[in-house]
Amino acid sequence: MRWFFRIVIALALVIGGLAIWKKEQLLRLHAVNTLFSEEKIVSNFSNMRGAFQTAEIPVKGAPAPLPSGSEMALPADWQEWLQRRAVTAVVVVQDGAVVHEAYHLGTKADDQRISWSMAKSYLSALFGILKAQGEIDSLDDPVTKYAPSLKDSAYDGASIRNVLQMSTGVVFDEDYLDFWSDINKMGRILALGGSMDGFAAGLTETDQPAGDAWRYVSIDTHVLGMVLRGATGRSVSDLLGEHLLDPLGAHGSPHYVTDGYGVAFVLGGLNLTTRDYARMGELFRLNGQFQGKQIVPEDWAIESTTPSAKTEPGKWKYGYQWWMAQDAPEGEIIARGVYGQYIYINRATGTVIAVNAADRQFREDGANDDALQMFRRIAAQK
Template identity: 60%
Template sequence: MRTFGKWLGRILLFLVLSAAVLYAWKREEIHRLLAVNTLFSEEKIVSNFSNMNAAFLTREVDRGSGPVSKIPKGEPAAMPAGLSQWVEDRAVTGLVVLKHGSLLHESYYKDTSPEDLRISWSVAKSYLSALFGVVVAEGHIESLDDPVTKYAPKLIGSAYDRASIRNVLQMSSGVTFDEDYLDYNSDINRMGRVLALGGTLDDFAASLKDTFVEPGSQWQYVSIDTHVLGMVIRGATSRNVAGLLSEKIIQPLGYEQSPYYVTDGAGAAFVLGGLNISTRDYARFGQMFLQHGMYGGQQVVPADWVAESTVPSAKTATDALQYGYQWWMPKDAREGEFFGIGVYGQYIYINRPLGVVIAMNSADRKFKEDGVTDTNIAMFREIAEGL
């Protein structure tokens, strides 16, 4: 028994030492993986959404040294009677309302502040669309009907092999991708673990082999499509997305703070959802799109790209939200009304006929319940129509 006890003690000591060595070697990766597993927990979600740089690899998107663009203050607007209950129900953390470029309402909740850099989630897709329009206009990409593999050859032999850039812009790649955030083994959650453990999303995208329809024949939301667009931009320009976004979009808008991207282990920006920006600065981006790509006397994004990207063009169902080039339109799409949307309640809503931009950040753990998006759009319309 004594011999057995000695051997057992040695085995336990070996396991403890091995665990200690593994932890020391992979400490950052383990911390990021733990962060992913608690990212959306009720007690941490609000803080996490304002402090993504505490848990993940990041890369600054430099605002430059230019002056902050001024947002003039207008007369405070009367908000709808149901706003307070809606704010509570939707776990809103920040709300900014502009009309004709003037600030009419600004409010923050759940101990957040105007200075918080809040995670965009899929609102980042609309930023990438804007950058894509600039890259196309500068001649780096010959045609939206080019195959993505022309600029991202790593994808040759993958599920993206026959998809065009236009297919991917419209979320019509035909690539099989499970977007269920509540399923631990879904593709979207596997991708999150790749990000947390310092893997590369280029490799992850190239590893996808299955399609469910021909490219371009059917719309289906596939978040990794946006990463592929980032690969195309990098391949076409030989530059990183963070640097390009800084130069072409963020600096001309005169942001108050430098945003940052969450990145993968190779330093590639998490372009499908990793931008972190203040709510006021999200509103500046929306104002630029309301003004057909013009801001501060400069054409930041080509007007024809703004027009083309923000109208229904993808083959979505007639009774569903409509889609353009990484921008959304309501089910009853109205001219000049479109929005970017991210999970857990991130929005940039633009109503051009009424001259209104609404930027909203939230930590809404019920965002997937039936009717929530419709309720949010209805509230945005009520705000816009009441100003």
Template identity: 60%
Template sequence: MRHLGKWLGRILLALVLAAVAVGLWKREEITRLMAVNSLFSEEKIVGNFSNMGKAFLSVPVPRGSGPTSDLPYGPETALPPEVDPWIEARAVTALLILKEGEIVYENYFLGTGPDDLRISWSIAKSYLSALVGILLDEGKIASIDDPVVKYAPELAGGAYEDASLRQVLNMASGVVFDEDYMDRNSDINRMGRVLALGGKMDEFAAALTETFADPGETWKYVSIDTHVVGMVVRGATGRPVADLLSEKVIAPLGLEHAPYYLTDGVGTAFVLGGLNMTTRDYARFGQMFLQGGTWQGKQIVPADWVAASTEPSAPTSSGSYSYGYQWWIPKGAAPGEYMARGIYGQYIYIDTAREVVIVTNAADRKFRDPGIDDQNVAMFRTIAESL
């Protein structure tokens, strides 16, 4: 019996040591997985959204060696009285307003500040769209009606076999993808775990096989479509998206701080929502689009792409928000009124006629509640009309 006890003790010690070794070996993956599981918790969400690079793999998007572009301050504007309760109700962490290219309001909340590099979530989709427009103009991508497999052959035989670049830009691929952030087993959350555990996003996309409609027939917002756009961009150029975005968009805009992308385990940028930068630098991008793709006299994004990508072109249902090429057009929009939008309250709202850009960052855990998007757009319109 004594020998049996010693034997069992040795086995137990070996198991403990093995568990410790595995824990040390997989420490980073375990830390990232724990971060995913607590990313949106009430007590951590605000801090997490300004510090995503501490919990996930990332790659810098160099700002270049040029000086910071001017983003001047105009006379400070008093906002309508209903703005303050809206800020509190929507857990807004940053609000910045440009009028005619000048900052007329800028404020930060919930312990955040102007130098925070904030997660874009799906605002990042609109940046990738801008990059597509540039590559089309350069001839690197021949046509948005090209099949995606022309540039990303690893997608052949899967759900994206018959989809064109136009259709994935429009979120009309017809691919089955569950984007319920509240369901731990949804596709979007499975994808998050792939990201956290150092997996390969390309393999995740290529493994999708189910469709619910023919490409181009039906609109359904599925973020994996944007990853496929990123695969096309990489396949057309042979270069990482972070490098391309730095060279063709970020450096020309003269950002204040170098942004970064979250990445998967092989360094592939999380293009559908992983861009992180300051609120002021999101505003630069919005102002550049408001100006038809120009910045300080230089054409950054082709003007015809700015117009085409922000016009309703997707087969959305009547009475809903419209969609262009990775840009949203709100209900009842005036000409030149559109926005980039991300979960939990991230927006770049553009009113071209009034020369207004409104940028918000937020940690709104009620962002999915009925009518919240409509309330936010109504607030943006109220602000724009008051200036």
């Protein structure tokens, strides 16, 4: 019997030692599994450092603020809409001046709010800058030219343009509500310090040739990050800071969620203030120019926000990591992320609307259209 107790004690010590050794990973895994819970989601979205490893994005000094304008009158059902969509922050800009700014559900102006897939539009902008600098030869280059680890993966044969347009044919389950979906497996890899590059290279299944049709596949954007890192030999965090956020200006301490190897989660891990998201909107309202500086090449700002992907008729349209509604007038574009994150841009009316939210009903039919119609009503009030 003595030997039995010794084994039990030994096992307990081993398990305890493993728990201590893996404490950080286990805490992150728990944080990921409760990231979207009703009682925590608002706070979590302002405190992503508590759930994931992160990397600072270098910016210098405080940005010159956007000027203030007269407070605008908002639609009569504005408060109802805020509650329905669990909005946490809104910044409305008209002709370059802030005409409405408010924070809700206990959030503050200096909160670094998670972008989710709005980050894709930032990476697209960075891609255009670096292509203009000659780091990328052609959008029709295969991604394996710059990211050779993707050879023999599902991305072997896909061009950079295919990936920008999300027309790779790669099979990837984007269902956030399915614990075993690819998008949720990816989240657990992040939490446990795994490799996003390895995850992307491990995808092997396609169900249509690259370039044939559009399908929203978030991991495509990670592949764009692999291309930029391979072309420049630098991290995306440093590249985004130097070429986009520093000249554009950013508040506080912008940062990316990263994997265990310090690689930025470029498809959704960007954390900025809502004021900063509004600055990005102004940059693209003015076709890549901000406060007198041409930051993103004008031709890229226009090309990337023009519908070009082979989307289904009657559905939302897509450019290079930017959205356009099916009935969008010229110059109306949107960056959007899950749980109600939006940068709405209407060049014709001079309107930019940046919204952060914690909308757990974002998957319900009509949620994006609900936001779009509110944005259009605001833009029409000019």
